[in-house]
Amino acid sequence: MNAEIALDIQGLSKTYRNKRGIDDITLQVARGDVYGFFGPNGAGKSTVMKIIAGLIKPDRGHVRLFGHDVGDQYELAMSQAGVLIEKAEAFEYMSGRRNLELAARLYPGLPKTRIDEVLELVGLAASGREKVGHYSLGMKQRLGIACALVSKPKLLILDEPTNGLDIESMVEVRELIKRLAAQERTTFFVSSHLISEMEMICNRIGILHEGKLIREGGMAELLQESGQSLETYFVAQLRIEREGARHESAAVQYH
Ligand SMILES: Nc1ncnc2c1ncn2[C@@H]1O[C@H](COP(=O)(O)OP(=O)(O)OP(=O)(O)O)[C@@H](O)[C@H]1O
Numbered sequence: 001m002n003a004e005i006a007l008d009i010q011g012l013s014k015t016y017r018n019k020r021g022i023d024d025i026t027l028q029v030a031r032g033d034v035y036g037f038f039g040p041n042g043a044g045k046s047t048v049m050k051i052i053a054g055l056i057k058p059d060r061g062h063v064r065l066f067g068h069d070v071g072d073q074y075e076l077a078m079s080q081a082g083v084l085i086e087k088a089e090a091f092e093y094m095s096g097r098r099n100l101e102l103a104a105r106l107y108p109g110l111p112k113t114r115i116d117e118v119l120e121l122v123g124l125a126a127s128g129r130e131k132v133g134h135y136s137l138g139m140k141q142r143l144g145i146a147c148a149l150v151s152k153p154k155l156l157i158l159d160e161p162t163n164g165l166d167i168e169s170m171v172e173v174r175e176l177i178k179r180l181a182a183q184e185r186t187t188f189f190v191s192s193h194l195i196s197e198m199e200m201i202c203n204r205i206g207i208l209h210e211g212k213l214i215r216e217g218g219m220a221e222l223l224q225e226s227g228q229s230l231e232t233y234f235v236a237q238l239r240i241e242r243e244g245a246r247h248e249s250a251a252v253q254y255h
Pocket residue numbers: 016017018020021039040041042043044045046047048193
C-alpha cells in the first residue's frame with residue numbers, strides 16, 4: 001500500500017440496463033493533488049463518483065481511499081474523506097451554523113472550534129447565523145462543502161461543485177478549492193464538464209469519454225502538448241477517438 005495515494009481506482013466498470021455506464025476506469029490521485037475528472041454530460045463522471053461514495057456498486061473493479069477498500073472497509077475508507085455529490089442539500093429553515101453543527105454530530109471527537117474554523121474557511125463566518133433559505137446558490141454550495149469539510153478530511157470528492165451556479169458563485173467555489181488546497185493541504189477529486197474550469201484549478205486531469213478514460217496527465221504537460229487551450233486539445237482527442245471507433249466498426253463489417 002502506498003500511503004501517498006489518496007484515491008486508487010482500479011478496473012472500475014458498471015453497465016446499466018440500457019448498456020451505458022463506465023468501462024475499465026483506472027486512475028490514482030496522489031496526496032496534495034487537485035485532480036480534475038473531466039467529461040461531457042453523460043460521460044460517466046457521476047457513476048464513478050457514486051461508486052467512490054459507496055452509493056452504487058460496480059460490476060467489476062475496486063476503489064481504495066488511503067489504502068482502504070470502499071467495498072469491504074467502507075467506514076475506514078470514508079473516515080478521511082468528505083463527499084459532496086451534485087447539489088448541496090441543507091435544512092433551509094435552519095442557519096448555516098446549525099446545519100454544520102448537525103453534520104459535526106457524526107464526528108463526536110471534533111473540537112467545538114471546528115465549526116467557526118470551517119465557516120471562516122468557506123467565507124460564511126459573517127452569515128453563519130442567517131437561515132440557509134436566505135442564502136444565494138453559491139453560499140449554499142459553500143455550505144455543502146463546509147459540511148463535507150467539517151471532519152477535517154484529507155480528501156474531498158466533489159461532483160460538479162459549480163453546476164448550476166452563476167459566474168460569481170462559480171468563482172467563489174473555485175477560489176475556495178484553491179484556498180483549501182493551499183492552506184489545509186486538502187487533496188481534491190473534482191468532476192466537471194467545463195474544461196476551462198479544470199484548467200484553472202487542477203494540477204492533474206483525467207478525460208472521460210463515453211465511459212472510458214481516454215487521457216490522463218499533469219495539467220502543465222497536457223497544456224504544453226496541446227499547444228493552445230485544453231478545449232482545443234479535448235476536441236482533437238475526441239476526433240481521434242471517433243476515428244478509431246469508425247475504423248474498428250469498418251474492420252468488423254469487412255471480416
Ligand atoms: N440509473 C441509471 N440507469 C440507466 N442509465 C444510467 C443511470 N445513471 C446513469 N445512466 C447513464 O449512464 C451514462 C453515464 O451517466 P453519468 O450520470 O455517470 O454521466 P455524467 O458524466 O455524470 O453526466 P452528467 O454530467 O450529465 O451527470 C449516461 O449515458 C446516463 O444516461
